[in-house]
Amino acid sequence: DTLRVGIIGTGVMGSDHAHNLARGVRGAALVAIADAAADRAQALAAEVGVETVFTDGTQMIDSGQVDAVIIAVPDPFHATLVEACLDAGLPVLCEKPLAPTVAEAVRIIKKEDTLDHPLLTVGFMRRFDPSYLAMRARLATGSEGALLMTHSCHRNVEAYPGQDSSATVTNSAVHEIDVLPWLAGSPITEVQWLSGRPSSLIDERIDPQLLLMRAADGVLHTVELQVHAQYGYDVRCELVCERGSIEMPSVPSLVEADEYVVSANLARQAAYPADWRPRFAAAYRAELAAWVEASLAGGLPAEAATGRDSLRATIVADALVRSMNEGGALVQVPSVESVMTEEA
Ligand code: ISE
Structure with missing residues (x-):
C-alpha cells in the first residue's frame, strides 16, 4: 500500500x-x-x-x-x-x-x-527530536530525583517581518508550550509574560521575551525567546532536579547538519544553523x-x-498573550474542557 x-x-x-x-x-x-x-x-x-x-x-x-x-x-x-x-x-x-x-x-x-x-x-x-527524547527518558529513570524547574532558550536569527509581539508566543514559544509538559508530564496551569530590555534592532515586536509557566505539579518553566538574535538558530533546555540537572547538549545539531568544530587561530568554533531545519532534521x-x-x-x-494537545497549546499561548496585554499579570490557564464548553 x-x-x-x-x-x-x-x-x-x-x-x-x-x-x-x-x-x-x-x-x-x-x-x-x-x-x-x-x-x-x-x-x-x-x-x-x-x-x-x-x-x-x-x-x-x-x-x-x-x-x-x-x-x-x-x-x-x-x-x-x-x-x-x-x-x-x-x-x-x-x-x-x-x-x-x-x-x-x-x-x-x-x-x-x-x-x-x-x-x-x-x-x-520536537517530540521526535533525539535530544528531547533522550532527556525525557533520563528524567523518567528518576536518577536525578524529582524535577523542580526547567530553563529553555529559543533563539532565531531573524523575526518574520510583519508580525507583532504576540507571534513570538503563538508561533515560536508554542514549541516549548507543547514540549515542556510532554517532557515533564504535567499540564501548565498558570503563566506570566515578561519583557527583556527591547532590542533596538527590531521595532515590530518586543524582543527578547521571558515566559514563566507553572505546571499543575508545581514545576516552574522559564522560557526565553529571542526571535531576532542575529547570531544563529539556538535551542537550549535544562531540567533542574533535586539531585542533579539534565541538559540538552550545547550543539546537538552538529552531527545532523554535517557541521564540525574548528580549532584555529587560538580559538575553537562550532557553527550554528541559520534556522530550525538542520537542527531538527x-x-x-x-x-x-x-x-x-x-x-x-x-x-x-x-x-x-x-488535536487536543494542540488546542491545549493554543490555550496556554492565549493566556500568555493575555498576560502580555495586561502588562505581565499572572494569568490562570483554563482547562480544555471549560474552553470547549464556553466556546459552544
Ligand atoms: C518557526 O515557525 C518554527 O516553527 C521554528 O521551529 C521556530 O524555532 C521558530 O521560532 C518559528 O518561527
Missing part, C-alpha cells in the same frame, strides 16, 4: 516536507502540491518530480487524488484547510500551531469529535515516517501531538 500525500503550502516547511518525501519515506508517495501562487507550486513540483499542481488547497483535498494531506500554509490559514481535510475524511498533518486563536482551534476539535476516529496530527516535531524525518505509517494503518502516530 502506498499513501498518496499532497502538500498545501510551498514556503520553508512545505518545501522541506516535500524534499523529505521525495528523498523517500517508506510507504508514501508525494503526488500533489498546492499553493495559491501557481509559479511557486510549479517550481517546487518540478524540483521534487511531482506532476499534479493545484492553486487551491481545498480543490486538492476534494480531488480524490490524495489519501493524506500536509498543511504548511501561514498560521491564520490552517483552520479552514484542516476542517476541509476532516470533512473529506483524510488524515492530516498540520504544521504547528494548530491555529493562532482558541476559537479556531476549538472549532477544529469539535469537528474532529464528530468523526468515527481522529484524523489530526500537529507538527510539534532528524525530528522532521521521524515525524513524517511515523505519520505515514500510522495513516496507512488508519490511526495516529503515538508520540505526536493530537
Whole structure:
C-alpha cells in the first residue's frame, strides 16, 4: 500500500516536507502540491518530480487524488484547510500551531469529535527530536530525583517581518508550550509574560521575551525567546532536579547538519544553523515516517501531538498573550474542557 500525500503550502516547511518525501519515506508517495501562487507550486513540483499542481488547497483535498494531506500554509490559514481535510475524511498533518486563536482551534476539535476516529496530527516535531527524547527518558529513570524547574532558550536569527509581539508566543514559544509538559508530564496551569530590555534592532515586536509557566505539579518553566538574535538558530533546555540537572547538549545539531568544530587561530568554533531545519532534521524525518505509517494503518502516530494537545497549546499561548496585554499579570490557564464548553 502506498499513501498518496499532497502538500498545501510551498514556503520553508512545505518545501522541506516535500524534499523529505521525495528523498523517500517508506510507504508514501508525494503526488500533489498546492499553493495559491501557481509559479511557486510549479517550481517546487518540478524540483521534487511531482506532476499534479493545484492553486487551491481545498480543490486538492476534494480531488480524490490524495489519501493524506500536509498543511504548511501561514498560521491564520490552517483552520479552514484542516476542517476541509476532516470533512473529506483524510488524515492530516498540520504544521504547528494548530491555529493562532482558541476559537479556531476549538472549532477544529469539535469537528474532529464528530468523526468515527481522529484524523489530526500537529507538527510539534520536537517530540521526535533525539535530544528531547533522550532527556525525557533520563528524567523518567528518576536518577536525578524529582524535577523542580526547567530553563529553555529559543533563539532565531531573524523575526518574520510583519508580525507583532504576540507571534513570538503563538508561533515560536508554542514549541516549548507543547514540549515542556510532554517532557515533564504535567499540564501548565498558570503563566506570566515578561519583557527583556527591547532590542533596538527590531521595532515590530518586543524582543527578547521571558515566559514563566507553572505546571499543575508545581514545576516552574522559564522560557526565553529571542526571535531576532542575529547570531544563529539556538535551542537550549535544562531540567533542574533535586539531585542533579539534565541538559540538552550545547550543539546537538552538529552531527545532523554535517557541521564540525574548528580549532584555529587560538580559538575553537562550532557553527550554528541559520534556522530550525538542520537542527531538527532528524525530528522532521521521524515525524513524517511515523505519520505515514500510522495513516496507512488508519490511526495516529503515538508520540505526536493530537488535536487536543494542540488546542491545549493554543490555550496556554492565549493566556500568555493575555498576560502580555495586561502588562505581565499572572494569568490562570483554563482547562480544555471549560474552553470547549464556553466556546459552544
Ligand atoms: C518557526 O515557525 C518554527 O516553527 C521554528 O521551529 C521556530 O524555532 C521558530 O521560532 C518559528 O518561527
